Amino acid sequence: MSRVQQLAFALRQERAQADQHLRSFADEGTFPRVQGSEATFFFWDGGEADEVILIHWVFGLESRQAFERLPGTQAFVLQLDLPAAARVEYKLELVRRGEKHWIRDPRNPLQARDPFGANSVCQMPGYEEPPWIDELPEGQGGELEPHVIRSEIWGAPRRVVVYLPFEYRPTKRLPLLICHDGTDTLRFAAAKQVLDNLIRRHEVRPLIVAFVDPGGSRNQEYAANPLQARFLVEEVLPWIEREYPIRPSPAERGLMGASFGAVSALHAAWTYPGVFGRLMLQSGSFAFTDIGTHDRGPLWDPVVDFVNAFREDPGRVDARMFLSCGCFESLIYYNRSLVPRLRAAGLQTRFVESLDGHNWISWRDRMRDGLTWLFPGHLWMYYE
Amino acid sequence: MRKPIVVLGPQRPTPNLGRALDRLGARGPVALITAGWRHDEEDISPLVRDVARPTRHLPLYAWFEEVTHRHPDESARYRQRTRRVRAWKRGYRIRLHAAMAALVELDELALADPELYQSSLQAALAQIIALDAEVPATLLSLRATEPPWTRAPILGYRERVAEAFRTCDTVALAGGQVATLLNRLRFFGVGPLLREFWERGGNLVAWSAGAMVLTERVMLFYDHPPDGPGHPEVLDAGLGLIRDLTLFPAAAQRLDLDDARRRWRLLARLQGGRALGLANGDALQVDGALELLEGAVLDLAEGATQ
Numbered sequence: 001m002s003r004v005q006q007l008a009f010a011l012r013q014e015r016a017q018a019d020q021h022l023r024s025f026a027d028e029g030t031f032p033r034v035q036g037s038e039a040t041f042f043f044w045d046g047g048e049a050d051e052v053i054l055i056h057w058v059f060g061l062e063s064r065q066a067f068e069r070l071p072g073t074q075a076f077v078l079q080l081d082l083p084a085a086a087r088v089e090y091k092l093e094l095v096r097r098g099e100k101h102w103i104r105d106p107r108n109p110l111q112a113r114d115p116f117g118a119n120s121v122c123q124m125p126g127y128e129e130p131p132w133i134d135e136l137p138e139g140q141g142g143e144l145e146p147h148v149i150r151s152e153i154w155g156a157p158r159r160v161v162v163y164l165p166f167e168y169r170p171t172k173r174l175p176l177l178i179c180h181d182g183t184d185t186l187r188f189a190a191a192k193q194v195l196d197n198l199i200r201r202h203e204v205r206p207l208i209v210a211f212v213d214p215g216g217s218r219n220q221e222y223a224a225n226p227l228q229a230r231f232l233v234e235e236v237l238p239w240i241e242r243e244y245p246i247r248p249s250p251a252e253r254g255l256m257g258a259s260f261g262a263v264s265a266l267h268a269a270w271t272y273p274g275v276f277g278r279l280m281l282q283s284g285s286f287a288f289t290d291i292g293t294h295d296r297g298p299l300w301d302p303v304v305d306f307v308n309a310f311r312e313d314p315g316r317v318d319a320r321m322f323l324s325c326g327c328f329e330s331l332i333y334y335n336r337s338l339v340p341r342l343r344a345a346g347l348q349t350r351f352v353e354s355l356d357g358h359n360w361i362s363w364r365d366r367m368r369d370g371l372t373w374l375f376p377g378h379l380w381m382y383y384e
Numbered sequence: 385m386r387k388p389i390v391v392l393g394p395q396r397p398t399p400n401l402g403r404a405l406d407r408l409g410a411r412g413p414v415a416l417i418t419a420g421w422r423h424d425e426e427d428i429s430p431l432v433r434d435v436a437r438p439t440r441h442l443p444l445y446a447w448f449e450e451v452t453h454r455h456p457d458e459s460a461r462y463r464q465r466t467r468r469v470r471a472w473k474r475g476y477r478i479r480l481h482a483a484m485a486a487l488v489e490l491d492e493l494a495l496a497d498p499e500l501y502q503s504s505l506q507a508a509l510a511q512i513i514a515l516d517a518e519v520p521a522t523l524l525s526l527r528a529t530e531p532p533w534t535r536a537p538i539l540g541y542r543e544r545v546a547e548a549f550r551t552c553d554t555v556a557l558a559g560g561q562v563a564t565l566l567n568r569l570r571f572f573g574v575g576p577l578l579r580e581f582w583e584r585g586g587n588l589v590a591w592s593a594g595a596m597v598l599t600e601r602v603m604l605f606y607d608h609p610p611d612g613p614g615h616p617e618v619l620d621a622g623l624g625l626i627r628d629l630t631l632f633p634a635a636a637q638r639l640d641l642d643d644a645r646r647r648w649r650l651l652a653r654l655q656g657g658r659a660l661g662l663a664n665g666d667a668l669q670v671d672g673a674l675e676l677l678e679g680a681v682l683d684l685a686e687g688a689t690q
Contacts, residue, residue, distance in 0.1 A: 167423065167424065169423055172423050203609075203610050368610055369610070372610035372611050373610075373611060376610075376611060378561055379606060379609055379610075380604050380606055380609065381561045381562055381563050381564070381604065381619075382560065382561055382562070382593075383394075383420075383559050383560070383562050383592040383593040383596060383633040383634065384394055384395070384396060384559045384560060384592055384593070384633075384634075
């Protein structure tokens with residue numbers, strides 16, 4: 001008999017001691033409680049509740065999973081089978097007196113932050129936080145220099161934060177990586193800590209990273225927008241080459257982005273061939289159509305047009321590529337489909353799948369795979 | 385009368401260089417070579433503090449930049465020479481990785497059925513041993529004619545090294561990027577000067593990459609790199625002052641010591657040669673025989689510290 005079955009049995013047998021049984025169940029630890037492939041979620045806050053629903057973004061699973069009420073109580077449980085090493089971000093929909101509230105799981109201390117707030121997180125056995133995300137002791141990491149650059153193309157200023165590695169010297173030219181969604185990548189994917197660690201471990205070459213923010217219409221700007229491509233190539237790149245010692249070769253110049261940011265990165269590299277020789281594309285929104293039209297709404301029209309054109313002629317990019325995507329994303333189909341085409345076009349491509357969704361932690365966790373592929377360090381050679 | 389060479393483990397987080405110098409009875413100035421630190425070569429103040437004696441820094445990395453910048457013809461000549469070396473090494477790595485893949489597969493088969501696969505396994509191993517042996521021999525022959533340090537613009541720098549070695553009673557060779565360090569030592573012809581210094585009784589202290597380059601053959605290793613299978617490979621011939629010994633700095637971090645098969649494959653490639661792992665705090669005296677001065681050097685063959 002599982003622990004939940006034991007609890008349900010006890011509640012039926014000893015209704016008068018329901019609170020005591022629930023308290024003792026709750027006090028056994030935090031939730032979700034994971035045993036083997038089964039994760040048990042538990043909600044009980046003492047108040048009355050009509051319904052509790054688990055909201056998640058796992059493509060392929062019913063996105064709303066109703067909890068089951070424990071007999072004669074205001075407590076609810078849900079048991080889900082999840083694969084080993086999976087990581088699932090979720091919220092609870094609590095229905096109380098007919099009103100719906102989205103809340104984080106009050107019994108789960110594990111949370112992940114994103115630009116919209118925070119989610120609760122369920123980690124299955126086998127998932128481990130990477131050891132290369134910790135903050136290094138003071139004086140051992142790189143520096144961040146904030147700038148605002150004036151953009152004629154957008155007719156508005158844009159914020160750029162430049163990462164300079166620990167090894168930075170004004171006299172030494174370094175490779176460059178331009179990153180979309182700059183502030184969010186620093187904030188939610190711990191990009192500075194990741195770079196500091198990987199560079200210090202010599203797994204990644206010392207490089208300069210320009211974290212570039214979008215304007216107010218991020219999705220329109222990143223949706224294969226020719227203005228954004230021009231902005232990157234004609235404004236950001238010349239500016240940073242003027243301000244910092246950047247190596248002049250395309251093989252040492254990269255673009256990275258996630259979601260629509262990946263579309264923008266690929267689009268810029270495709271529109272300006274020979275400029276960027278390294279691309280890191282995470283959970284790319286690479287929707288395409290083989291026949292007919294798509295059903296993702298008008299924002300996606302330019303994306304689909306571009307990805308269709310790109311699929312006809314991927315070799316024009318001529319870059320080393322890193323792609324990653326979570327198996328729990330609807331985008332996994334598009335990303336998987338793209339990889340054979342890239343390889344057939346002779347592009348050196350590494351593709352990594354994760355048991356995770358469309359979120360910043362998934363992108364953070366794949367950074368080592370991507371950066372070591374695009375800018376491998378001299379780890380092999382260092383004996384300090 | 386030459387003295388034993390003192391080999392140290394990595395100097396981070398707690399350096400033991402100062403104690404090693406005390407033990408040697410070194411009193412006079414210490415010549416420092418930190419070319420393995422590349423562009424950080426000049427950041428020697430912590431090292432100078434540890435040495436606690438007068439020092440003479442020999443900035444080989446910066447000198448190399450200076451020479452190649454001031455003498456474009458020398459730079460072009462050197463690049464041409466390096467191109468051949470690089471191409472050969474690329475070929476070695478391609479051949480090695482194929483041979484190692486075969487060795488790993490045959491090792492698994494031989495474990496399951498030694499009678500059927502042992503001879504194939506031994507043949508695969510022999511092929512790798514021969515490949516490894518090609519590296520120092522071929523690279524030395526590719527570089528044999530007119531080494532850079534015999535060229536006029538470089539001779540002056542070499543003389544500065546020789547002069548430092550005449551006035552110092554200790555040479556300290558720091559760790560870092562081992563290929564860069566070895567390359568700069570060769571470029572300025574430091575190897576023969578170092579041997580001369582040592583043979584006339586100078587103290588020689590080296591750690592990590594610095595110690596690796598003093599051996600006969602430098603082996604690169606890291607069992608689980610972010611990319612690739614992590615098969616150890618021979619980088620080059622070393623300067624050969626330390627014989628019959630292969631050094632593995634930070635072995636506990638870089639090698640998967642729990643993987644007995646990996647360790648067997650590594651040791652088999654060394655054909656019974658001594659293989660020692662060095663950790664922070666280790667100090668070893670090398671003079672034909674080995675004497676442990678400090679720490680707990682890891683003998684890879686025995687899988688135990690001693």
